[in-house]
Structure formats: structure tokens, C-alpha cells
Amino acid sequence: MIQWYICSYASRFDSAVGELERFCMMQRYIPTVPNVDGADFDEVEIVGNHTLVKVNAPLALHSLIAVDPDFLFLPTGAAVIPQLVRTPIRDKLTALGYDLADIDATNWQVDALLNLLPKFVSEISLSLDKRSVIVGQRVRLLNAKTIAMMDTIVRG
Amino acid sequence: MPPATPILDNFNRADEGPPPSASWVNALGGLKVSGNVCIADTAGGSHAASWNTLFPANQEAFFSIATAKPADNTATRVYARLVTATDVNSDRYFIHVISIVAANDQLRIQKRIANVTTTLGAQIDIGGEHAVGDQVWIRVEVSTITCFRNGVSQGVRTDTDLSGAGFIGLNYNGNANSDFDDFGGGPTPGIIASAQHRPALRSSRW
Numbered sequence: 001m002i003q004w005y006i007c008s009y010a011s012r013f014d015s016a017v018g019e020l021e022r023f024c025m026m027q028r029y030i031p032t033v034p035n036v037d038g039a040d041f042d043e044v045e046i047v048g049n050h051t052l053v054k055v056n057a058p059l060a061l062h063s064l065i066a067v068d069p070d071f072l073f074l075p076t077g078a079a080v081i082p083q084l085v086r087t088p089i090r091d092k093l094t095a096l097g098y099d100l101a102d103i104d105a106t107n108w109q110v111d112a113l114l115n116l117l118p119k120f121v122s123e124i125s126l127s128l129d130k131r132s133v134i135v136g137q138r139v140r141l142l143n144a145k146t147i148a149m150m151d152t153i154v155r156g
Numbered sequence: 157m158p159p160a161t162p163i164l165d166n167f168n169r170a171d172e173g174p175p176p177s178a179s180w181v182n183a184l185g186g187l188k189v190s191g192n193v194c195i196a197d198t199a200g201g202s203h204a205a206s207w208n209t210l211f212p213a214n215q216e217a218f219f220s221i222a223t224a225k226p227a228d229n230t231a232t233r234v235y236a237r238l239v240t241a242t243d244v245n246s247d248r249y250f251i252h253v254i255s256i257v258a259a260n261d262q263l264r265i266q267k268r269i270a271n272v273t274t275t276l277g278a279q280i281d282i283g284g285e286h287a288v289g290d291q292v293w294i295r296v297e298v299s300t301i302t303c304f305r306n307g308v309s310q311g312v313r314t315d316t317d318l319s320g321a322g323f324i325g326l327n328y329n330g331n332a333n334s335d336f337d338d339f340g341g342g343p344t345p346g347i348i349a350s351a352q353h354r355p356a357l358r359s360s361r362w
């Protein structure tokens with residue numbers, strides 16, 4: 001079962017190599033593959049050190065993810081995002097740095113909204129002491145990964 | 157399925173290096189030939205060497221674990237699309253071959269962009285421990301990065317941060333007791349590649 005989410009990246013110290021490693025927070029629910037649930041995910045970076053994540057997992061696992069406040073569920077079952085859930089999505093996206101005008105221009109069409117998100121990425125770099133990740137302003141990603149590419153591993 | 161590209165260096169010759177031969181360049185510290193395998197120039201720290209040929213964007217790189225798997229809590233790496241041959245910290249994709257203490261060993265598909273390392277997708281649990289003779293390789297075609305172990309795909313990720321030509325090579329990290337053998341790679345056959353990895357478009361609106 002395919003569902004889409006927005007979540008942040010997190011960082012951990014990889015002691016094997018002595019350096020910081022960034023990873024998608026979806027590893028909270030799908031840390032490794034293969035797994036007994038048959039779950040997997042693919043992600044594409046968006047603005048604000050966050051990712052758009054496409055998850056293939058059983059309904060029970062989706063039910064857990066969807067109620068976790070660190071994950072924003074994007075209802076994609078219909079062609080248009082339902083009116084009732086637009087406010088939290090709008091709030092989250094504008095908080096990340098998306099322009100309200102860009103969001104509104106999608107007319108809440110699922111296709112348009114999903115394709116808007118990967119058009120920008122955050123500039124990232126390590127702090128001078130290499131102990132933290134610095135997230136800068138968004139930059140337009142000219143060769144943005146299309147949503148279709150994510151079907152390479154996460155198939156509906 | 158074996159790699160689509162040839163072995164470039166089997167390290168079967170008199171000890172030399174770093175780098176292992178004139179076909180290589182040091183990318184950090186250095187690697188050398190010793191006892192017909194490839195090892196770090198000195199114990200500890202990070203050491204890397206790049207095959208000194210710029211390959212087209214669709215490329216792969218592979219190696220075999222020679223006589224000792226990475227010790228627990230250490231890792232080795234094989235990389236592709238490295239931007240600067242002499243700098244392993246320049247942008248690249250790579251497979252992180254990591255041995256975990258008291259748990260199954262892992263492979264991680266990673267990228268390093270602007271000095272930040274990011275794991276793409278979930279970590280790959282190999283269901284046991286890395287072993288001598290294991291062959292690990294990375295294949296990068298267009299926006300698809302695939303990790304193989306012993307001829308079997310372990311995971312596929314998509315990413316577009318690096319799309320151009322680059323260098324391939326090997327990287328040790330604090331891992332004096334592991335070694336490399338039978339390093340290979342090069343440009344992948346494009347027509348086969350695009351047929352294998354065309355995005356599986358669903359019939360729906362995507």
C-alpha cells in the first residue's frame with residue numbers, strides 16, 4: 001500500500017567512519033530492508049532539510065506513521081487534496097519555506113502539489129566543527145527528480 | 157548477475173604504492189598493493205584511491221573482500237561519480253560496507269554532497285556478516301543507484317544531485333585489517349541500462 005509523507009532528515013554520528021551521517025526520519029519505522037513487513041521507501045529532498053517520502057507498507061504500519069506528529073501525511077487517494085486537510089499541509093509547507101502563491105497555484109491538485117515539492121532543495125553544509133548540519137535557503141533544483149522516478153523502488 | 161564491466165586491477169604483482177599503480181591516484185592518504193591485495197598505506201584513519209580515468213555518468217565500480225572482512229564498527233566503501241579524483245571528500249555516490257557489533261552487517265547507499273553524507277532510503281540488512289570473497293558493487297545509471305552483493309541487487313535508490321561523469325575508487329575507514337581484491341568498473345552499457353532501469357511508471361497519473 002502506497003502512501004506519501006513529509007518528514008525531516010535527522011543526523012547521527014557514524015562511529016565506523018567518525019563522521020556525521022544524515023538520514024531520512026522514515027528510518028524510525030523502516031530502519032532496514034528487507035523486513036518482515038515487506039516495507040520500503042524512497043525519498044527526495046525538499047526545502048528545509050525535509051524530504052518527500054513515498055512509502056510502500058502494510059496498512060498497520062501506515063496507521064502508525066500517520067499519527068506520528070513528526071510525519072505529515074499527504075492524502076493522494078483522490079485527484080485533489082481534500083479541503084479539510086489543506087490547512088496543516090499549507091502551514092507545514094510555508095513553514096518550510098515554500099511560497100503560498102506556489103502552493104495555491106497547484107489548485108491542490110495532487111499531481112501538481114507532489115511535483116512542486118522537489119523543485120527546490122535546501123542548501124546544506126557542515127558546520128566548521130563538523131558537529132552539525134547547516135540548512136540554508138532554498139535553491140531551485142534545475143534537474144529535479146520527478147515523482148515518477150520514485151517508482152523505481154516503491155511501486156504501487 | 158555479474159558486473160557488466162571488467163576487472164581493472166587484481167593487485168597480483170609485487171608490492172607497490174601508494175597509489176597501487178600509475179593507473180590510480182591517491183584520494184586521501186593512500187592505498188597500496190601488499191601481498192597481492194590492496195590495503196591502506198598505514199593503519200587507522202581514512203584512506204582512499206581513485207582509478208584515474210574519468211568515466212561517463214552511467215558507471216559502476218566493484219571489489220571483493222580479500223582476506224578479512226571489515227572489523228566490527230568499521231567500514232569500507234566503493235564509490236562512483238566522484239567529482240575530483242584526488243579528493244575522496246568531493247561529491248560522490250558510494251556503498252558503505254559496514255560491520256555492526258552484535259547485529260547483522262549492513263550495506264548503505266549513500267551520497268556525499270557539500271561535505272554532508274546522507275544515507276538514501278533504509279539501511280540494507282544483509283542477514284548475516286560480510287565474508288571474505290563477497291563482491292560488492294555500485295551501479296549508477298541516470299538517477300538510479302543500485303547496490304549489488306554477490307550478483308544480487310540489494311537495493312535501488314533514486315537521486316539527482318550528481319548527474320555527470322566521475323571517477324570510481326575505494327575507501328578504507330579506520331580499518332586496518334580489511335583489504336580489497338579484484339577492483340573493477342567503468343561505463344555501463346547504456347542501452348541495457350536504460351531498459352533495465354526505466355522508471356516503472358504506474359498506469360495512474362504519476
